[in-house]
Amino acid sequence: MAKLPNGKQLPGKxxxxxxxxxxxxxxxxxxxxxWLISEGYCVAFSEWNSSPVVRATTRRGxxxxxxxxxxxxxxxxxxxxxxxxxxMLPALKAGAIVLADRYMYTAFGRDVVRGVHPQWVRxxxxxxxxxxxxxxxxxxxxxxxxxxxxxxxxxxxxxxGLDLGLSNDPFESFRLFQKRITREYEKMVDEFGLxxxxxxxRLTEQQxxxxxxxxxxLKGVLKxxxxxxxxxxxxxxxxxxxxxxxxxxxxxx
Amino acid sequence: xxxxxxxxxxxxxxxxxxxxGRLIVLEGTDGVGRSTQVALLREWLxxxxxxxxxxxxxxxxxxxxxxxxxxxxxxxxxxxxCLFYATDLADRLERETIPALRAGFVVLTDRYIYSVIxxxxxxxxxxxxxxxxLGFALVPDKVFYLRADLxxxxxxxxxxxxxxxxxxxxxxxxxxDYYDSYVEYQSQIIAQFDxxxxxxNFHLIDATHSVHDVFVDLRNGISKLIKGxxxxxxxxxxxxx
Numbered sequence: 478m479a480k481l482p483n484g485k486q487l488p489g490k491x492x493x494x495x496x497x498x499x500x501x502x503x504x505x506x507x508x509x510x511x512w513l514i515s516e517g518y519c520v521a522f523s524e525w526n527s528s529p530v531v532r533a534t535t536r537r538g539x540x541x542x543x544x545x546x547x548x549x550x551x552x553x554x555x556x557x558x559x560x561x562x563x564x565m566l567p568a569l570k571a572g573a574i575v576l577a578d579r580y581m582y583t584a585f586g587r588d589v590v591r592g593v594h595p596q597w598v599r600x601x602x603x604x605x606x607x608x609x610x611x612x613x614x615x616x617x618x619x620x621x622x623x624x625x626x627x628x629x630x631x632x633x634x635x636x637x638g639l640d641l642g643l644s645n646d647p648f649e650s651f652r653l654f655q656k657r658i659t660r661e662y663e664k665m666v667d668e669f670g671l672x673x674x675x676x677x678x679r680l681t682e683q684q685x686x687x688x689x690x691x692x693x694x695l696k697g698v699l700k701x702x703x704x705x706x707x708x709x710x711x712x713x714x715x716x717x718x719x720x721x722x723x724x725x726x727x728x729x730x
Numbered sequence: 731x732x733x734x735x736x737x738x739x740x741x742x743x744x745x746x747x748x749x750x751g752r753l754i755v756l757e758g759t760d761g762v763g764r765s766t767q768v769a770l771l772r773e774w775l776x777x778x779x780x781x782x783x784x785x786x787x788x789x790x791x792x793x794x795x796x797x798x799x800x801x802x803x804x805x806x807x808x809x810x811x812c813l814f815y816a817t818d819l820a821d822r823l824e825r826e827t828i829p830a831l832r833a834g835f836v837v838l839t840d841r842y843i844y845s846v847i848x849x850x851x852x853x854x855x856x857x858x859x860x861x862x863x864l865g866f867a868l869v870p871d872k873v874f875y876l877r878a879d880l881x882x883x884x885x886x887x888x889x890x891x892x893x894x895x896x897x898x899x900x901x902x903x904x905x906x907d908y909y910d911s912y913v914e915y916q917s918q919i920i921a922q923f924d925x926x927x928x929x930x931n932f933h934l935i936d937a938t939h940s941v942h943d944v945f946v947d948l949r950n951g952i953s954k955l956i957k958g959x960x961x962x963x964x965x966x967x968x969x970x971x
Contacts (some may be wrong), residue, residue, distance in 0.1 A: 530805045531814065534796030543792055546742050547820045547866050552793065554863075555813035562807030592742035600862040604809050 479569050480607040489569035490694050491606055493580040496614030497655045499621030500676045506578050508684050513574055519699040521568035525579035528559035539635050546591035553584055554601050561605060569606060572699040581605050586661040609694050613666060616676035618656055732831050738865015751831035752955055755842040758876030759919050760897040761887040762937045768840045770945050775836055783830045786840035790821035801896060808853045815846045816863050823868060843867045848922035853902050872955055874948060875923060875932035880913060882938045
């Protein structure tokens with residue numbers, strides 16, 4: 478059940494993925510999303526740091542490198558609050574499935590490593606809906622770094638944790654930063670009852686495990702007639718050539 | 731001296747101790763004349779030889795622009811708005827206010843956390859949550875609360891710029907009419923400020939009086955605070971001849 482902080486149950490379900498960069502969580506969430514849609518469920522998706530209202534400010538802060546541990550934490554909380562109020566909560570009230578790529582645990586990891594008080598940041602996120610399941614993708618540090626190094630020739634300032642002054646070398650700084658975040662995540666497994674997924678397993682194996690955990694929660698969840706137009710096409714002998722333009726097939730690609 | 735004392739968990743890596751400057755806050759509802767008084771006080775302080783910086787909500791390098799843009803579209807939810815303002819306050823505190831206090835400036839600030847608290851509380855946000863969020867805020871040397879009732883405020887607002895969407899609480903009040911909404915919203919805000927007076931040790935200033943009378947009251951209050959401060963702007967490095 479997805480629950481409001483006061484314990485009230487919401488009709489929708491909230492599944493979140495967490496883990497350090499390169500743990501493969503986004504890939505798994507994407508696979509889950511496509512599968513849920515193909516099964517006919519109503520799925521909303523929300524990604525960390527993507528609020529249309531707040532994001533420009535965060536980007537400004539990162540670009541100019543003017544974020545302190547406190548403002549870094551607050552602006553990400555503002556971004557989260559906006560997405561909670563505008564995207565996630567309405568969908569959960571309507572009985573849909575909400576998938577979140579990173580959730581408050583990301584803040585509890587990163588911000589605390591940056592030096593803010595663990596209780597301060599936990600209390601800030603006290604308005605957040607309690608997820609139905611929070612998956613934590615556990616990965617050996619070196620493995621995740623290898624994956625990141627493959628895809629990204631250069632690390633950004635805050636991404637690499639260069640603001641912490643751990644090392645002047647971006648990759649070394651990144652390694653030390655991720656190591657500390659992992660330590661925080663491991664503490665959170667018990668604190669918040671995170672569901673651990675072994676991220677060294679094959680992609681398909683992980684996905685199978687995730688679906689097995691998700692399925693029992695899907696009873697009574699809102700389903701949508703995704704292809705309401707199909708019937709018309711058959712009866713009227715049309716191809717639906719222009720349906721793509723209006724996004725009728727969105728989510729099926 | 732401004733004691734390094736915070737309302738809550740404070741700012742990470744900030745040492746306890748004293749700052750040679752003074753942090754002075756002017757609070758009060760919209761249209762009560764805060765910005766006029768800040769402008770007058772700044773001039774008076776500077777002509778008396780003090781180094782002054784003034785600041786106010788939405789003036790941070792980081793978040794000021796973002797909040798204004800978001801408000802134009804009426805897009806801000808309650809928690810989002812509070813956190814956005816908190817970001818703005820924290821940015822100015824860390825990057826302007828505290829460095830200025832350390833350098834011995836008088837910092838005059840037009841609104842502080844109390845306005846953010848009042849706005850959040852009338853919108854039904856939990857007090858404990860708001861207080862925790864704003865727990866990074868430095869406790870000021872003095873908070874002057876400029877108070878005027880609605881009968882005095884309304885003509886001023888009409889003369890100055892008319893009713894504004896946010897100042898009328900149109901984002902959450904059920905009334906569709908700006909005037910009714912303004913009256914109800916500002917009454918609630920004033921009630922919140924009144925209730926905060928004891929908790930945060932506000933120095934009450936009757937802002938129904940003339941601009942000059944209010945100025946004199948503020949000047950008298952500030953004079954006591956700055957007694958014993960070293961005069962002159964922070965020492966500039968001497969030029970080598």
